Amino acid sequence: LSAETVAVHESIMHTSGSESSAIQQLPIVKTSPLWAQLEALEIFRTTPQRPNLHQFQQHVPELHEGLALGLMISFADLAESINRLGVQDDDELLERKMECLAYLEASGFDVGDLRSRVEALIHMKNSRAELREALRKLEEEIAREEADVLELGTLLRALAMAVRHLELHAYLVRGVIRSAVARRMNNAMEISRLKAEANNLSTAVPR
Template sequence: MGPCEKMEVFEKLPQVPHFGRLTGCPPELREGKALGLMASFANIAESIQNMRFQEKENIFEEKLRCLSELEEDGFDVRALKERLENLLRIKNRHADLKKMKASLDEGILEKEVDNSSIEQKLMFLEVLIKELELKRLEYQEKKESLVGQKEANCSEISKLQGDVDRIEESFLSAEHDFHITAAAPW
């Protein structure tokens, strides 16, 4: 951007500097220094407009110091300072958000590691459950076998009890027959 285009900033941001610090300078130097300060104002305005997000914080601080110096010579730097401070706030907010994101990403990673450990435990428990189900089936079969044996034994006991009952009847009948036969008349 040429010197004439740079001076267009004064149409958008009109200035009435007093150049108070130049009062002790000889007139020949005063005019050159005044033009230098005007060019500096235009340069800093342009550089603020062209700032990039990646700029380091010290660049912002340096520009704020330059604006303070220009302000001492009567330049109205409020709009530039406000823009610069706003850019710095946005940049700082971005840095804070980046830290928050990093913290959240770390939390996600921790939970994913935790989930991986949980998944391994779940798989181990699944194996144990399957083994227990097989054991349960094995024990269920043993139980059913024992129930079958018990039912067979009960059936056998019932049959044997029937035999015992018949034998007792026969036994009583034999005793009865014995008494009758023994007591029978001759």
């Protein structure tokens, strides 16, 4: 277990200078050389831990140290994995991290900073999801408006064509009217001429 593998960025940790040991006094006998490596890790130097090991009382004493080491290593690994999390990670992964933190907190670990980081990521993801949903709705509205514009364009072209047809029809009708008026005037003039001629003939015929 190397310090590089399980070190966690200082931005999510807080310093506790009042502790004399990175891992506070545990009610077990430390015989494994792993303890020295654990105590040298950044996560335990900046945030000393005192897990509750009374849960191990149900096991034989020979297992206590191994179980305690397992918890410590799990905490360090979890801290590193949380530090690597980003908003691109899926919700299920973030929820699993929260469940792990809850378990470690129940075991006496100080997980406040780690939980804050995960909660911040969840909030960011939720905010992004809300923005994506708002953007989706706007895009749908834009698509509807564009469809309306296309439909109105089609309608306007149809109306313009109808107007042209009506104008052509009106032009033809006006031509027919002018022709009818001209014929009527010609007919009236012809009638007047014929009446005048008939009148002349009637005066020329002896009574």
